[in-house]
Amino acid sequence: MLGQVIALVVLVLGTAALGVWWSARQGAVRAPRETPVGIDWASSGIALADRVTFVQFSAEVCAACRSTSRVLGGLTGSSSGVGHREVLVDDHLDLVRTLGVLRTPTVLVVDGGGREVARMSGVVSDTQARQALSRVSTAGVELDGERQS
Amino acid sequence: MSVSKGIDPRGPRVGASITAVLLAAVVLLGASTAGLWLLTFIMLSFLLGTVRGAEGSWQGMVFKRFVRPRLSPPAEMEDRRPPRFAQGIGLFVTGVGVILGFSGVLLAVPIAAGVAFIAAALNAVIGLCLGCELYLLLRRTGLVRA
Numbered sequence: 491m492l493g494q495v496i497a498l499v500v501l502v503l504g505t506a507a508l509g510v511w512w513s514a515r516q517g518a519v520r521a522p523r524e525t526p527v528g529i530d531w532a533s534s535g536i537a538l539a540d541r542v543t544f545v546q547f548s549a550e551v552c553a554a555c556r557s558t559s560r561v562l563g564g565l566t567g568s569s570s571g572v573g574h575r576e577v578l579v580d581d582h583l584d585l586v587r588t589l590g591v592l593r594t595p596t597v598l599v600v601d602g603g604g605r606e607v608a609r610m611s612g613v614v615s616d617t618q619a620r621q622a623l624s625r626v627s628t629a630g631v632e633l634d635g636e637r638q639s
Numbered sequence: 640m641s642v643s644k645g646i647d648p649r650g651p652r653v654g655a656s657i658t659a660v661l662l663a664a665v666v667l668l669g670a671s672t673a674g675l676w677l678l679t680f681i682m683l684s685f686l687l688g689t690v691r692g693a694e695g696s697w698q699g700m701v702f703k704r705f706v707r708p709r710l711s712p713p714a715e716m717e718d719r720r721p722p723r724f725a726q727g728i729g730l731f732v733t734g735v736g737v738i739l740g741f742s743g744v745l746l747a748v749p750i751a752a753g754v755a756f757i758a759a760a761l762n763a764v765i766g767l768c769l770g771c772e773l774y775l776l777l778r779r780t781g782l783v784r785a
Contacts, residue, residue, distance in 0.1 A: 494669040497749065501666060505757045509765050549778075552771050553648070553721045579775050587779065594775050 516612035517558075519622045522598075523590050523609060531604050534585050538600060539566075539573025542607075542626045544619070545598040546576045547586065552594040554613045561616050562597065565623075571602075572623065601626055645716030646694045648766075651725070653706050654698030656763035658684070658729070658755075665752035670745035678740065678748050681755070682733040688726035692719050696726065725762065725770030729755055 531538050536545060544562045548555035555576075562574040579586050579594060589598065592611075599608040599622045608625045610618060661681050668674030688696035694703070736751020761767040777783035 491667075491669075494667045494749070497669075497753070498663055498666045501753050501756060502663075502760075505760045508757065509761050509767070512761070512767060513765055547775075549771070549774055550718075551721045551724045551774050553717055553768060554771070556718070579778065583778065586775065592776060592779075593772050 517610050517614040517618040518612075519599075519608050519610055519618055519625065521608065522606040529585075529588070529604060529606075531600070534577075534582060536575050536577065537573075538575075538602060538604060539571055540602050541571030542602070542623060543573040543575060543600045544622075545600050546574065547579050547582075547591050547594055547596045547598075548576050549579050549594040555595040558595045558597065558614045561614055561619055565616065565619050569623070597622075599623075599626060646692075646719045646722070647702075647707060647713045648715075648717035649710065649713060650699055650702045650707070651693040651717075651722035652763050652766060653702045654688075654693055654696060655759045657698045657701065659759040659763055662752045662756040662759055666749050666756065669749050671748075672745075674748045674752070675737070675740040675745065678733055678752055679737050681752075682730060682737050685726050685730035685733055689723065689730050693722035693726050694719060721768055721771050724774065725758075725768050728770035728773065729758065732758070 531545075536543075544566070546555070546558060546562060548559065559574075559576055566572045566574040577585070579591070585591075589606075595614070596609060596611040597614055598606050599610075601607050608622045610622060658681060661677065665674045665678050665681070668677060684696055684698065688699070693699055732751055732755045736747050736755075739747035739751075758767075758769040761769065774783065
């Protein structure tokens, strides 16, 4: 019996650690992923906005996608040149593979030139979305200056 | 296809906490016949939840009958498909444990219960839907079709 109790305690602690790790990652703004080829967004039916577009990969079975969609939708309504396009992963599996999207929702922050400048996965809060937007304004500087290796 | 406004998002989470307690009991019972029977019962509960949706499982009934009347209405409703998909993942995990258990590999019983416990406990406490997280990976590998 002692062995089982120890197993359960380890299990509960491991689960708690996993929960803390997972919660901390939700919607965190991360660096863009290196994609080998330039993505032709238009040919995938994704029309980019002038300045920045949140390209959100969603699935029908994804509850977190809805709240993320609402947050990003609200943000685009209040800022000019900012777009939000929601893409169903089931319809774009090739794009999902090319871009290395592993879970839903994953949001790619794409600048006017079609370049990914940041990405977020999991539930995105309004604060995190604004944080991602501020990355775009500094991304231009980054292009002229040093490019991260 | 039933068109509904959705379900109370707290329902599946309350259900998951009941399931997590039962799965913890299976871990405590260890590689035993008693554990195997309890896991079989949990598997059948997941089967019910997969066929009827999380709100149609007995845990969903417990929520509707005893918990929801004491709560204020939810801020918003949730699509019923994600929790139902998660029930299917639970059915798969516990099903593997039950099949191996009845094949004589009793050690698989607490292990499967442990894996399912992680998912159920995270769902109950922080609302993580492991089934939803896995959906795209399963789609990418072609294991699940739309």
